[in-house]
Amino acid sequence: MVVVGSGVIALTTLGSDAADEVDQTGYAPSITLVGVDPGSPVATGDASVEVQPAAPNATLAVTRYLDAEIAGDYATSFSQLSSDDRRAFATLEDWEVGADDRPRILGYRILDIDGDTARADVELLAFVSEINGVSPASATYDFAIEQQDGGSRLSLIGSTFTPHYPGQDLAVPTAVAWVEAAQRCEDDARERLEYDGNLLGTLGLAESICGAAGAATASVGRLDSLPDPSAVLNGFGEQAAQWSRVVAIQNVAGASPLHVVLAPLGDHWVVIGALSA
Structure with a gap:
């Protein structure tokens, strides 16, 4: 069975070598908040919103949730969550405020409903931000379904989110092009990457290799290949160790080796930092 949501296009996994499974419990606060009982009013400042009845089946629970997130109807998406999820967020207001921390859903295709699990390919708004990290252009969601209140609800705590990132080999030409633009002193070309x-990373590194000789050679690795990855981890958080790639550049006069750090943005990579050895 395939159910297609609004605005969805055919989704493609962009390089399985970088598709890391991320536990979706990271969406919920790490502290225990005041509980909300199923069917009770949810405090939202000066108003209250009744938690909607559970969906009659898993398919409707998933489609209601995804359609509501697309539409920005957070009262409806919140109501599809399990009681444990709602207790984790405590109020609809907290859920609405937390929307910026969740991947922005643009469309979806449900691939399979199998007992207590529903799998969907989801189209997302891709971005790179120090505040909210990295969101891929697409991902596979494996939703956990719980039977509650006479119907089906989603358990994000028990769900997984597998992002689709571009293949890491595509990071190499971007890093080399960035270094070569810096060597040619072409700031506009460099900044577009x-x-x-x-x-x-190293302050003024790009400017320091303006006019430097040497044909750059490169190899790609993960963040732990850096002698000191703290600048990236402090800027983007621990999740950067999963999605970032580091391209080591050799043969640039006066700056070898140097390391270019990149993040996935949609179907390509962008430079987020550069460090000298």
Whole structure:
């Protein structure tokens, strides 16, 4: 059975080598908040919203949740959650405020409903941000379904989220192009390869290789290949160890080796930092 949500296109896994499974419990606060009993009013400042009845089946629970998240109807998406999930967020207001911390869903395709699990390919708004980290352009959601209140509800605590990232080999030409643009002193060309934020790492590194000789050679690795990854981890958080890639550059006069750090943005990579050895 395939159910398609609004605005969805055919989704493609962009390089399985970088598709890391991420536990969706990271969406919930790490502290225990005041519980909300099923069917009771949910405090939202000066108003209250009644938790909606459970969906009659798993398919409707998933489609109601995804459709509501797409539409920004957070009262409905909140109502599809299990009682444990709702207790974790405590109020609808907390859930609404937390929308910026969840991947922004644009469309979806339900692939399979099997007992207490529903799998969907989801189209997402891709971004790179020091505040909210990285969101892929697409992902596979494995939703856990719980039988509660005479119907089906979603358990995000028991669900998993597998992002689809571009293959890491695509990071190499981006890093080399960034270094070569810096060597040619072409700031505009270099900045087009960067994310929309402040570069992390060695201050003024790009400017320091303006005019430097040497044909760059490169190899790609993970963040732990850096002698000191703290600048990236402090800027983007521990999740950066999963999605970032580091391209080691050799043969640039006066700056070898140097390390270019990249993040996935949709189907390509962008530079988020550069560090000298």
